[in-house]
Amino acid sequence: MKxxxxxxxxxxxxxxxxxxxxxxxxxxxxxxxxxxxxxxxARLHGDLVDCFKIKLRSSGFRLVYQVIDEDIVIWVIAVGIREDSKAYKIASERIAR
Structure with missing residues (x-):
């Protein structure tokens, strides 16, 4: 199942x-x-405990996603740079809402 x-x-x-x-x-x-x-x-912690990351080390970009089993969905929450944990901060704000 994909x-x-x-x-x-x-x-x-x-x-x-x-x-x-x-x-x-x-x-x-x-x-x-x-x-x-x-x-x-790739599992995250803290406010993003139910999330995972994809990291592109060479470019410094991160993608944060959450898995929703009931719908069989990978839900992309945020895409951004790693610098100052920007992508993670954005994802945390979006999940909190």
């Missing part, structure tokens, strides 16, 4: 602002996650 990928509307805007090469790298990683999105080494 998980579908859906975006928070604000995360989708961030996605479209990314350079195409960055977007392609994220797409490749997201496709791999569709079979098994639960990667323990």
């Amino acid at each position: 998980f579908n990928i859906e975006f928070d509307e604000r995360a989708l805007k961030e996605w479209h602002k990314l350079d195409n090469t960055i977007r392609e790298q994220f797409k490749k990683k997201l496709r791999k996650l569709q079979d098994n999105p639960y990667i323990e080494s």
Whole structure:
């Protein structure tokens, strides 16, 4: 069973602002996650305890997602730079609402 990928509307805007090469790298990683999105080494903590991350080390970008089993969905919450934990702060604010 493959998980579908859906975006928070604000995360989708961030996605479209990314350079195409960055977007392609994220797409490749997201496709791999569709079979098994639960990667323990990518699990976040604190306010984002139910979330996971995809990191692109070379470019410094992060994608934060949540797995919704009932709907078989990988829900992308935020996409942004790692600097000052920006992507994580944005994701935390979005989940709190």
